[in-house]
Amino acid sequence: MRIDNNRxxxxxxxTGTLAALLTCAAVKAxxxxxxxxxxxxxxxxxxxxxxxxxxxxxxxSMIPSVVDLELKGQYRNSLVxxxxxxxxxxxxxxxxxxxxxxxxxxxxxxxxxxxTLDYQGPTAPPTDTFEKFGVHAGGGLRxxxxxxxxxxxxxxxxWLEDQETASIPxxxxxxxxxASLGLAFRFSGGGHHDxxxxx
Numbered sequence: 001m002r003i004d005n006n007r008x009x010x011x012x013x014x015t016g017t018l019a020a021l022l023t024c025a026a027v028k029a030x031x032x033x034x035x036x037x038x039x040x041x042x043x044x045x046x047x048x049x050x051x052x053x054x055x056x057x058x059x060x061s062m063i064p065s066v067v068d069l070e071l072k073g074q075y076r077n078s079l080v081x082x083x084x085x086x087x088x089x090x091x092x093x094x095x096x097x098x099x100x101x102x103x104x105x106x107x108x109x110x111x112x113x114x115x116t117l118d119y120q121g122p123t124a125p126p127t128d129t130f131e132k133f134g135v136h137a138g139g140g141l142r143x144x145x146x147x148x149x150x151x152x153x154x155x156x157x158x159w160l161e162d163q164e165t166a167s168i169p170x171x172x173x174x175x176x177x178x179a180s181l182g183l184a185f186r187f188s189g190g191g192h193h194d195x196x197x198x199x
Contacts, residue, residue: 032186033060036152040180042076044087046172051078053178059097068097068105080117080172087174088116091158093136106139113160115174132174134160142184152182 035058042053057072072095077088095109110133117128138156145151160174 032188033058034150034152034184034186036182036184038152038154038180038182040154040178042078042176042178044078044080044174044176046080046174047078047083049079051076053180055180055182057182059184061099062096065099065102068099070095070097070109074178076176076178078176080174083120085117085119088118090114091134095136095138097140102144103142104139105142108135108137110135111158115163130163132160132163134158148186150184150186152184153179154182155179 036056038055038057040053040055041050043050053074053076055072055074057070059068059070061067062069070093072091072093074091074093075089076091077086079085080087091111091113093109093111095107097105097107099105113132113134115130115132119125119127136156136158138154140152140154143151143153155178157177158175160176162171163174
């Protein structure tokens with residue numbers, strides 16, 4: 001248990017460091033930075049139930065037309081353990097997206113997943129809360145309109161460690177996928193003009 005707690009603390013520090021780097025990059029970047037609120041669908045491999053997912057991302061260019069850095073927070077919930085519990089999850093993720101094409105991107109990243117299990121039924125055990133580290137891979141499609149906005153379609157698959165609870169001696173696979181549609185609002189950093197405006 002101590003090893004797991006130390007590992008989760010270490011990974012949370014890594015995620016926090018990436019968030020700080022992204023914030024600095026957003027302030028100092030010569031290229032445009034985007035704020036992307038989104039809504040979409042998600043489903044775990046343990047369930048056939050598809051639920052809504054909500055997110056807010058900050059994305060900026062590390063190397064223009066090559067690599068973007070993104071920090072994203074989300075909220076999702078779904079039934080797990082065959083419907084015996086409802087999982088509430090607040091992922092915070094950092095991603096690197098390869099962007100050789102303006103409209104398509106793909107990449108991977110890491111994340112910290114704060115999770116609560118609410119057990120169902122009149123004799124339900126107490127709520128479980130825990131933190132997990134995960135990795136993800138995915139990609140997306142951007143459809144710009146105007147000089148400062150774009151539609152952003154993003155999909156990813158998330159790998160997490162199998163979850164076992166003390167209340168129910170049963171493991172379940174917490175891996176999940178999500179697909180979301182966002183509206184990207186672009187603003188320029190460092191007082192430089194957006195490259196689209198100079199063409």
